[in-house]
Amino acid sequence: MKPPIPNTPAAELSCEVCGMMPEPPKARLTLANVAVMLPIELLVHALVVETHLPYVAKVLVLTLTATVLVIWVAEPSAARILRGWLHAPALRHRRKLGAAPALWRARTVLRDEPGSLQKVTQALARSGINILSIHVHPAADGVLDEFVLSAPGHLGERGLLDALHDGGGTRSHVWPTTALAMADGQTRALSLAARIADAPDELPLAVAELLGARILTPAAAALERDDAGTRLKIPTAWHGPVIFTRPGEPFTPAESARAHRLAELAEILSHQRAAGTPR
DSSP states (O other): OOOOOOSSGGGGGSOTTTOOOOOOOHHHHHHHHHHHHHHHHHHHHHHHHTSOOOHHHHHHHHHHHHHHHIIIIIHHHHHHHTHHHHTHHHHHHHHHHHHSOEEEEEEEEEOSSTTHHHHHHHHHHHTTOEEEEEEEEEETTEEEEEEEEEEOTTOOHHHHHHHHHHTTOEEEEEEEOOGGGGSOHHHHHHHHHHHHHHOGGGHHHHHHHHHTOEEEOHHHHHHSOOOSSOEEEEOOTTTOOEEEEOTTSOOOHHHHHHHHHHHHHHHHHHHHHHTTOOO
8 A cells, every 4th residue: 555645745746536646857857866876876886895795696786786776765765755856847837827817707796885896896906806897787786796807826716705795795606717708798799699690590509608508498497497587588589489597697687688689680680581681
């Protein structure tokens, strides 16, 4: 049974499944092996040379002893004693990745009063979180603010939620996202409108892409629960309503409005084509 890897900074590189460390750079591994083997080789040679064995026996003893020591002592000792130095480049890379900013989408409900937005932005700034974009939507009991945030790599979901709470936010939600979130909803809607203008039947797929949602069949819609605004129904004139779902992320009024406008565009174009009206 392999002994457990000591709890050192380098140990964080070990595989969670097998416990193996990544292969260190060849140059560092060679230097480490030489540093460990050289004293052993000198000691073995000194001991064997002083014996009165025949020359051939000395060569044989030196060869076997050196081979065994290299395989069973030197390389494991180098990997254990010099672990931090061997894996230093990988550790530096891991720390850089860990400290790199991460992108998040966040939603929180604020009181509809002066200074509420400033309070939450200050709370985010204290945690080193940068606001890249913000959209404000009316809500029944305040305003729903939707952010794209750049947060320090060490700050996880709990830290983001705490910062939003400290800023006066309620019913907050955060999700990891990518740079695609920086394309605002209006820009995406215009791009997808051009796609629908060319092929109105693309409406369900275009709306699903716009909202980051999943299309529900009528049978699935009857079975799944509508959880606090996470389902959106878009009426169409030619094949009935299309239902979308986005579990855990309620649709905003602005998203609903954009989806309905795309549906109207698809309907107009479909009627024009059916009547033979040129575009």
